[in-house]
Amino acid sequence: MAATLDVNGKTISVKADPETPLLWVLRDELGLTGTKFGCGLAQCGACTVHVNGDPVRSCVTPIAALAGAKITTIESLGGAHPLQQAWVKHDVPQCGYCQSGQIMSAAALLAQNKAPSDEDIDNAMSGNICRCGTYQRIRAAIKDAAGMAAAPVAATPVVTKPVALNDIDDDIAAASGSTGRGAGQ
Amino acid sequence: MNAPFNKLAPQDGVSRRELMVVGAALVGGALVVGCSPADLMSAGSKVEVGAFGPFIRFDPDGAVTVLSKHIEFGQGNHAGLAAIVAEELDADWNRVKVVHAPANAKLYGNTGMGVQLTGGSSAISNSWDQLRKAGAGARAMFVQAAATQWNVPASEITVKDSVVSHGSGKSAGFGQLIADAAKVAPPESPSLKDPKTFTLIGTDRVRRKDSQAKSDGTARYTQDVQLPNMLVAVVAHAPRFGGVVKSFNGDDAKKVAGVVDVYQIPTGIAVVADSTYAARMGREALKVEWDLGKAETRDSATIAGQWRDIAAGKGPSDLKWEAFDSKGDAAAAAGGKDAFETTYDFPYLAHATMEPMNCVAQVDGNKVKLTHGSQGQTLDQMAAAKIVGTLPGSVEIETLFAGGSFGRRANFQSDYVAECVHIAKKVGGNRPVKLIWTREDDMRAGYFRPIVHHAVRVTLDKDGYPATWRHRIVTQSIMKGSPMPAKGPDQTAIEGTAGSPYLKATPIVDAQLALPEAGVPVLWWRSVGATHTAFVMEHTIDQLAGKAGKDPVDYRRALYAKAGANRHLAALNLAVEKAGPAPAAGWTRGVAVHESFGSVVAQVAEVKLVDGQPRVGRVVTAIDCGVAVSPDQVAAQMEGGTCYGLSAALYGEVTLTGGAVDQSNFDTYRVLRINEAPTVETHIVPSGAAPSGVGEPGTPVIGPAVANALLAISKTPTTRLPFVRSQA
Numbered sequence: 001m002a003a004t005l006d007v008n009g010k011t012i013s014v015k016a017d018p019e020t021p022l023l024w025v026l027r028d029e030l031g032l033t034g035t036k037f038g039c040g041l042a043q044c045g046a047c048t049v050h051v052n053g054d055p056v057r058s059c060v061t062p063i064a065a066l067a068g069a070k071i072t073t074i075e076s077l078g079g080a081h082p083l084q085q086a087w088v089k090h091d092v093p094q095c096g097y098c099q100s101g102q103i104m105s106a107a108a109l110l111a112q113n114k115a116p117s118d119e120d121i122d123n124a125m126s127g128n129i130c131r132c133g134t135y136q137r138i139r140a141a142i143k144d145a146a147g148m149a150a151a152p153v154a155a156t157p158v159v160t161k162p163v164a165l166n167d168i169d170d171d172i173a174a175a176s177g178s179t180g181r182g183a184g185q
Numbered sequence: 186m187n188a189p190f191n192k193l194a195p196q197d198g199v200s201r202r203e204l205m206v207v208g209a210a211l212v213g214g215a216l217v218v219g220c221s222p223a224d225l226m227s228a229g230s231k232v233e234v235g236a237f238g239p240f241i242r243f244d245p246d247g248a249v250t251v252l253s254k255h256i257e258f259g260q261g262n263h264a265g266l267a268a269i270v271a272e273e274l275d276a277d278w279n280r281v282k283v284v285h286a287p288a289n290a291k292l293y294g295n296t297g298m299g300v301q302l303t304g305g306s307s308a309i310s311n312s313w314d315q316l317r318k319a320g321a322g323a324r325a326m327f328v329q330a331a332a333t334q335w336n337v338p339a340s341e342i343t344v345k346d347s348v349v350s351h352g353s354g355k356s357a358g359f360g361q362l363i364a365d366a367a368k369v370a371p372p373e374s375p376s377l378k379d380p381k382t383f384t385l386i387g388t389d390r391v392r393r394k395d396s397q398a399k400s401d402g403t404a405r406y407t408q409d410v411q412l413p414n415m416l417v418a419v420v421a422h423a424p425r426f427g428g429v430v431k432s433f434n435g436d437d438a439k440k441v442a443g444v445v446d447v448y449q450i451p452t453g454i455a456v457v458a459d460s461t462y463a464a465r466m467g468r469e470a471l472k473v474e475w476d477l478g479k480a481e482t483r484d485s486a487t488i489a490g491q492w493r494d495i496a497a498g499k500g501p502s503d504l505k506w507e508a509f510d511s512k513g514d515a516a517a518a519a520g521g522k523d524a525f526e527t528t529y530d531f532p533y534l535a536h537a538t539m540e541p542m543n544c545v546a547q548v549d550g551n552k553v554k555l556t557h558g559s560q561g562q563t564l565d566q567m568a569a570a571k572i573v574g575t576l577p578g579s580v581e582i583e584t585l586f587a588g589g590s591f592g593r594r595a596n597f598q599s600d601y602v603a604e605c606v607h608i609a610k611k612v613g614g615n616r617p618v619k620l621i622w623t624r625e626d627d628m629r630a631g632y633f634r635p636i637v638h639h640a641v642r643v644t645l646d647k648d649g650y651p652a653t654w655r656h657r658i659v660t661q662s663i664m665k666g667s668p669m670p671a672k673g674p675d676q677t678a679i680e681g682t683a684g685s686p687y688l689k690a691t692p693i694v695d696a697q698l699a700l701p702e703a704g705v706p707v708l709w710w711r712s713v714g715a716t717h718t719a720f721v722m723e724h725t726i727d728q729l730a731g732k733a734g735k736d737p738v739d740y741r742r743a744l745y746a747k748a749g750a751n752r753h754l755a756a757l758n759l760a761v762e763k764a765g766p767a768p769a770a771g772w773t774r775g776v777a778v779h780e781s782f783g784s785v786v787a788q789v790a791e792v793k794l795v796d797g798q799p800r801v802g803r804v805v806t807a808i809d810c811g812v813a814v815s816p817d818q819v820a821a822q823m824e825g826g827t828c829y830g831l832s833a834a835l836y837g838e839v840t841l842t843g844g845a846v847d848q849s850n851f852d853t854y855r856v857l858r859i860n861e862a863p864t865v866e867t868h869i870v871p872s873g874a875a876p877s878g879v880g881e882p883g884t885p886v887i888g889p890a891v892a893n894a895l896l897a898i899s900k901t902p903t904t905r906l907p908f909v910r911s912q913a
Contacts, residue, residue, distance in 0.1 A: 016462065017442070024462040028417075033409035034402020036588070037461075038539055039624040043851035046539060074402035087400040091392055091817060094259030094825055096399030097406060097539040097588025122860035129851060131539045131589050132259045133828025135862035137821070 003063050007032070008076040018064035022056075023047045025063055026073060034074035034100045038129070045128030048101040049073050055108040057127075074100040083107055086141035094132035102128045106142050115146055222299045226563050227291035229579030236367035237326065239292040240319040241270060247347055247360030249276045251316075252286040254293035254301060255308040256560050258587035258594070259825070260880040261393055261818030262308035266316060268391040268814055269309075272383055273320030273375075275344035276359070283394050285584035288562035290577075300563035304595050304709075306782035306878025309814055313875050321375035323366075330365035331357060380812070380873070391815035395586070406586050407543045407557040408621070415545070415617040416445055416457045418608045419464045419626070421473050423453060425480035425844040426631055427704045430454060430473060437470040447471070450607040452600075457612060461621055481704030482844040485636065488703055489530055492638035492659040495699050496528065500659075506697040507674040509683045513693030518655040521644035525732055527725070528641070530905040531717045533839035534634035534710050535854055540588025541627035544605035549615035551575040553606060556617075558587025560594035568599035569606045591829065592709040596632055597667040600706075628854060629846040633839055634710035635661040635703075637678075637717045641725055643691075649733025650743065654688060656696040660717075661707050665700065674698045677709060681718030681781060681885070686748035687726060705841070711829055712781055715885035719779035720834075720906065723889035727775075728902055737893065738776055752809045753778050755870050756787035759807035763868050764789040772802055775894030777886045782878025784810040785870075786823070788886045790863070792894035798909050799891055801831060801863040806886075809870035811877045819879050820867035826883025827865050832857035834888035836907050855909075863887075 002013045005022075007030065016025045021040075026032040026049070035058060038046030042057035049058045050072035077084060083103050086092075093099045102125070109116055109124035116124065121139055130138070235242055242250040251270045257263040263283040271281045286293045293301045295311050324344055331349045332339040334357075343350050350356040359366075385391060398404040423429060433454050435447030443463025448455045454473050458464035494500055545556040551573045559565050559582050566577040587594060605620035612618050622630070637660040646652040663677040676683070679698050688694050710716055730740035738761055745754040757778050768774050772791040779786060789805040806823045813819045836855035840847045848854040892903040 016460070020462045024460065027409075028460045028462070031411060032402075033405075033411070036406075036540070037408060037621075038541075039850050041624065041850050041852065044539070044624075077401065079397065079401040079403075084397075084400045088396040091396050091821065093393070093396050093399035094261065094821060095539060095589040096259070096395065096404050096586065099399050100402045103400060126858045126860045129539070129856055129858060131537060131591070131829065131832075131856065133825035133832075133857065133862065134821075135828060135857075135859040136824050136864055138859065 003067070005063060005066060005071060006069065007071045008073060014063065016063060019062050022049070022058040022061045022063050022066060022071065026058060032073050032075055036097055036100055038098065038101070043129070044098070044101075045105060046098050046101040048104040048128065050104060050108055053108065053111060055105050074104055077103065077107065081107065082145040083110065083141065086145040089144065090137045090141045092134050092137040092141050094134055098128060098130045102130065102138055106138070106145070110142070110146055116142065223291040223294045226300065226566065227289045227578040229576035230289045230291075231579075231581075232287045232289040232292060234292065237323045238319050238371060239286070240316060241274070241323050243359060243363050245360060245363065247280070247358045247363065249274065249281045249347070249359070251281060251283045253283050254286045254295070255303040255312070256285060256558060256584055256587060257283075257395065258558060258560070258590045260308065261815060261821055262303075262880075263395065264391055264393045264818050265309045265814040266312055267394060268385050269313060269316040270320040272385045273317050273378060274324045275346070277347040278385055278390060280347060288559070288566055288580065288582035288584070290563045294563070300561065302561040302563060302595055304560065304592070306784075306881040308880070309876045310783065310811075310878065317377050318375055321377050322371050325372045325375045326366040326369040327359060327362050329369045330362045334362075334365060386814050387812060387816065389817055392817060404586055406540055406588050407545060407619075408540055408588070410545045410556050410585070410619060412545070412617040415619055416459065416612060417461045417464045418455050418457045418605070418618050418620045419468045419623070420450070420452060420604060420608075420620070421454045421456070421468055421471050422626065422630065423475050423477070423480065425477050425482065426706065427480035428475045428477045429479075431476040432474045434472040437472070438467040441467040441470055446612075448608060448611040450604065450611070452604050452607075455608045455611070457608065457618065464621070465623070480844055481841075483703070483841065484843065485533060485839070485841040488841075489532075489636050489638065491701065492636060493528065493530070495659045495701060496638050496640040496657040500699065500701070504699055504701060506699050508695075508697050509674045509679050510685075510688050510696045511694050513653075515695040517693050518642070518653040518695035521653055524642050524644045525729055526642045527728070527902065528904060529639040529717070529721050529724075531637040531720070532837070532906065533636055533705070533841075534716070534833055534837045535628055535839050535848070536589075536591040536593035536632070536710055537628065537851075537854060537856060538587070538589030538591060538593055541622045541624055542593070542601040542630070543619065543621050544602045545617055545619045546602075546605040546609035547615045547617045548573055548606060548609040548613060552579070552615070554581045554583070555602065555606075556583045557585060557602065558590070558594060559584045559602075560587065560590050561596070561599070564595065564597060565599045565602045568603040572603060572606045573610060591711040592713070593632060596708050597669075600630070600632070624851070625849040628849050631706035632708040633705065634716055635663065635705075635707040639717065639721045641721065643725070643729060645729065645733055649735055650747070651687065651691040651729065653693040654691040654696070656682060656694070658682065658698045659701065661703050661705070662700040663707055663709055663713075675700060677713050679718065680714035681779060682722060684780070685718075685722050686750035686753055687722055687744055689750070690744045690747035704844075711826070712881040712884040715779060715781040715881070716833070719777065719781070719885035720889045720892065723777040723779060723886070724892045724896070724903060727893040727896055731896070741776070741778060752785045752870070753780065753787075756785045756807045756809050759868050759870055760787040760789050760805050763807065763866065764805040768803070773894045773898045775890040775892065775897065777890035777893060779882070779886050781882045781885060784808055784877045784879065784882040786882045786886045788827070788890045790887060790890035790894055792891050792898070794898060799835065799895060800861070801887070801891060804863045804865045804887065804890070805868070806865055806883070807868045807870055808879070808882065809872055810879050810882070811872050811874035813869045814876055816869055819869060822879045823867040823883040824865040826881065827887045828857050828862055830884035830887040831863065831891070834891060834906055835861070835909050838907050838910070
């Protein structure tokens with residue numbers, strides 16, 4: 001039994017069983033692998049897509065429930081969406097695995113709220129887990145994309161230029177004198 | 186993963202012969218005289234090296250590709266590694282990209298470990314000399330090629346942004362000179378830059394190269410691999426560690442549409458199908474009877490209780506105690522009046538990476554190709570080679586990005602990789618098999634940070650500083666049974682207590698380790714021993730300062746002075762200075778300082794209680810990591826490491842009931858979310874020393890900093906983690 005889905009503006013006929021979660025149809029059948037599998041239980045948000053503009057966890061949404069719905073995935077943002085530009089500017093990703101879902105949640109937020117407060121961001125984004133802990137930069141990037149001033153605390157470090165680079169070998173020896181150095185030393 | 190691999194390094198007193206034995210053990214073969222472990226483990230490799238060496242390739246247009254022997258799974262190491270090459274090469278940073286190197290222990294082995302493996306926060310430190318020389322060597326080849334072409338002295342030639350120039354007005358891009366440069370003999374010891382002249386390293390221009398791909402969904406992870414004719418596999422595992430299949434019936438599973446076959450493999454029953462959903466439905470239809478006769482059946486609470494009994498001297502008489510950092514009269518450490526005494530308990534922790542464990546394997550006879558986020562390529566090669574009966578070096582690996590690891594993807598058993606190879610071997614014919622673990626599979630597979638118990642007894646001198654320090658650590662050994670067994674006490678269990686400046690500053694120390702066994706697979710977890718030792722040492726120090734009636738920051742300063750711990754002192758002072766005089770109203774500060782992986786991190790955390798639970802706001806961090814190759818990525822690791830450590834300190838706990846893991850997904854294994862995340866400010870201590878670790882040192886400090894703030898708020902010490910216990 002074939003189902004018909006509207007994915008990223010295209011009408012697509014898929015073979016999967018109607019009970020199959022949208023996530024696996026996107027990934028296995030349509031090759032749209034930007035949407036990630038993280039938990040299968042709507043706990044982590046890595047699989048977030050938009051259904052009629054609302055953020056939805058595709059890992060628990062059977063395709064049977066999506067007849068006539070407009071499904072949008074990370075691939076539809078095109079790579080230069082203001083959020084994606086902000087993500088790159090702030091070097092938000094670390095491992096990167098959760099970031100498609102983060103960006104889709106953030107895109108849904110900004111579509112409905114042009115100037116989200118910290119509390120708005122908490123409410124919209126707390127369903128998306130990032131185990132690398134990029135939350136601070138996610139917040140800064142959302143605000144940047146929304147055209148607001150970044151958070152008062154800089155995401156970029158306060159760097160004091162190294163002062164004594166002239167004789168590295170001696171400095172290694174001196175620095176390692178009182179404490180055990182780590183791997184590779 | 187700091188200490189264990191240092192043990193493999195000759196400079197740590199391990200002889201060449203011992204290295205050879207380890208190498209032979211790793212390969213599973215006999216001792217081969219006259220060849221190194223790297224030789225042994227790269228035999229059979231077909232990896233080729235280009236004219237500019239194993240780490241650098243040039244496109245015809247002069248664009249530079251750096252081959253990274255280290256996997257990128259969040260640490261930002263690819264940015265730093267590329268910058269080291271680009272700096273010495275004087276390449277245009279915008280035209281430098283990074284790819285994962287192929288698997289070959291000889292070409293791409295971690296110089297501190299002898300095997301190709303990313304770990305111990307060593308990617309940058311381990312590659313610093315190697316990649317500087319690689320970049321400088323390639324630069325010299327271009328300079329020589331230009332000098333010959335233009336008939337001018339090489340010494341008069343300059344290179345900037347991938348353009349080679351001479352004062353006469355002649356200039357050429359790398360692309361124009363590649364053919365000639367490739368013919369120049371690479372210099373044996375190219376001259377390196379005076380670090381004072383660095384123009385890229387240490388600047389904010391060193392940014393990630395993968396942010397775009399990781400923001401538009403195109404970055405490729407194991408989960409995303411799609412190959413022609415590929416099958417997807419899931420495995421039914423025993424419900425307890427140590428359980429094995431007694432019998433199974435796969436008839437109903439095979440009736441599920443899309444299921445191709447069902448196989449018994451050493452770790453359980455595998456269902457292979459043409460889609461992920463079909464494989465999972467097939468597994469639900471499986472009937473398996475398990476033999477749990479040799480399985481671990483204790484509750485985690487029972488195991489923790491046994492560890493406490495052992496520390497209290499009520500353990501089995503044949504359990505061995507090993508001393509470390511001990512000095513002076515042990516009897517004195519047990520005596521003395523008015524001692525401070527406490528204990529600490531730490532639970533099992535799951536790594537819980539965003540991308541659950543997975544692997545893609547193809548087996549054709551004794552040929553194997555793996556496509557996955559390989560953290561320990563040599564270990565994965567050895568595991569695969571053993572299964573199909575071939576040389577480890579002949580196992581081809583395409584390393585992909587991985588969705589986090591935190592230690593999980595590097596283990597001596599290569600557990601899920603071996604599982605995938607077993608299935609691909611059953612399938613045969615070089616047909617690709619993608620093994621997928623669900624979140625539940627991943628959470629219940631073990632390789633946890635072990636349960637740890639510490640017992641501490643300290644007496645103070647007349648000035649309030651430690652006079653005697655008695656310390657007992659009881660935990661399960663991570664290194665025991667591995668091909669790299671610990672020589673002396675298992676450093677992964679004691680690092681951080683061992684080497685502590687506080688023990689250095691104490692005249693009499695009696696510190697000992699006991700390693701009882703449990704049938705639960707355990708593993709390093711981001712910052713390894715420091716996950717518990719940093720908490721114990723730093724929270725104890727605040728309690729001792731309280732007992733002595735001294736300010737915790739001043740108390741540390743005095744102890745660092747006694748121990749000669751100048752880097753600790755500098756980091757502490759910088760964090761305290763940048764934190765400013767006082768927190769905002771309603772917030773209370775806690776301080777902690779810890780050295781791991783060669784770096785010292787100090788944090789001032791601002792904490793308040795919300796509905797009885799700790800909320801962490803601002804965290805001022807100072808790190809001494811030697812030269813900060815990429816200051817922005819150092820900051821990113823402090824931010825992320827702090828969240829990872831805080832997540833565990835607040836909520837992290839895996840429990841066992843009757844040996845079965847109680848947690849299964851993020852609903853039962855709570856992790857930090859954005860509404861609970863602190864704001865981390867990072868300050869880098871100026872240093873001319875070679876780079877040291879960054880990926881792990883930011884993790885262990887936040888837990889004790891928060892505990893110290895809570896101590897200031899409530900006067901109640903924290904003696905077990907997590908702070909917030911599950912209500913279940």
